[in-house]
Amino acid sequence: MPSSVFNALHQASHSTESLLQEALLGALKNKVAIISSFGADSAVLLSLVSQIDRDVPVLFLQTGKHFEETLDYRHTLADHLGLRNVQDITPAPSEIQARDPEGQLCYFDVDACCALRKVEPLDKALIPYQGWITGRKRNQASTRASMPMVEPQPNNRFRINPLAQWNHDMLESYIEHHHLPRHPLSTMGYPSIGCAPCTTAVAEGEDPRSGRWAGKGKVECGIHLAH
Template identity: 45%
Template sequence: MLSVHKIEKFSKEFETKTPQEIIEWAVDRFSPYMAMSSSFQTQSMPLLYMVAHIAPDMPVFFIDTGYHFWETLMFREKIADEWKLNIVDLYRDSRWDIFARQNTRTLPLEDPNLCCYLHKVQPMQNALKGYKAWISGIRRDQTAVRAHANFLELQGDGLLKINPLLNWTKADINNYIEEHNLPHHPLYEKGYRSVGCAPCTIAIGANDDERAGRWAGRGKVECGLHTSMFDKKDIAESKSEFLLDATKE
């Protein structure tokens, strides 16, 4: 694994590299112990397209929370089939099944941080065991938290998170989609600029921030995959403190 010094050095160098150059660097260094994650929304298409061409065998983690729009699931099927992606579906740990079933309707609204932890963060933590690195599509222009992200971020257990699109803007994404004639998520034209789970996503106006429709009006902007919530091992012992920390991110 890279030293902290080298991670900082490469991270600075990547400020002037293209996403494709960063992905190629990562594949050379970490494959096959590397995966990417994707939520299969419109702005995910450029990174997926790049990875499909540079490293077609790379596992693509899709977190199936059970709360997705059916349009997302159908879109994922279509893209996975056409681009021959190596999709790996991630699910909640079965030990939460009884609790989650009892609270299916209320959990996303009454405790979205706990809901995101059970359905997104913990499945991703479990899936990444044994891997050395994972590629994420976050951008600095998306949220205040992401504005401070680095191209390489060392996470718990020595896992390296790689963010090749960090410096891209919404316009860069749109230009790439147009240039390569990439498909849009079926709900995009209906105002869903950023699509997550159905209970936590609404349509927005053309001039709103890209993620304004996610957990709108609920004081939450991140699911936890890109905050300190990701490095916590278990929610059980300190739930309230844990969630308080997570919402401060």
């Protein structure tokens, strides 16, 4: 039987704004976090969140492999939006020492590297929360094509995707209308931005995510598959 939390979230999922309101101030108040990569279109979700609650925890996976531009943008965007609770989630130093002491794992085993630097640290960081909000969109990858806005997880927990139905034009129009700062690389051929060793520029008209793990047969880092 669906829980009362699920029912409340589901009923609010007729629009992005009402779902965010319900998650942040209603059914999951003080029990929810935002996951953000501070990538090319992260500004949209964070802007919508900042209009409701600037103190909600925003979890940023600090893999140690980001572009400098991403680390700068993390601060620029958070300051611009007045977000007061951005948290760096890092892998345990002992795990890095044991499994990737030279920092080269990403060049020969991307799944193991993502597990070490993203999946496991995020799993641990999410333990205190009943829900987490992502900026994923259905049109980003075939693995996301039928993604619901509210995804029940084990133990009455919830993954929430308020932007599931947003497309490129909607995102661009929101960014323009709200004069949001852009990730510096987003105007240099990087429509989807992850860690530097695993992100390349793409040509105009190419699949925006084709620059992620190009040639490695991988489309997701795993943080959204593991739960």
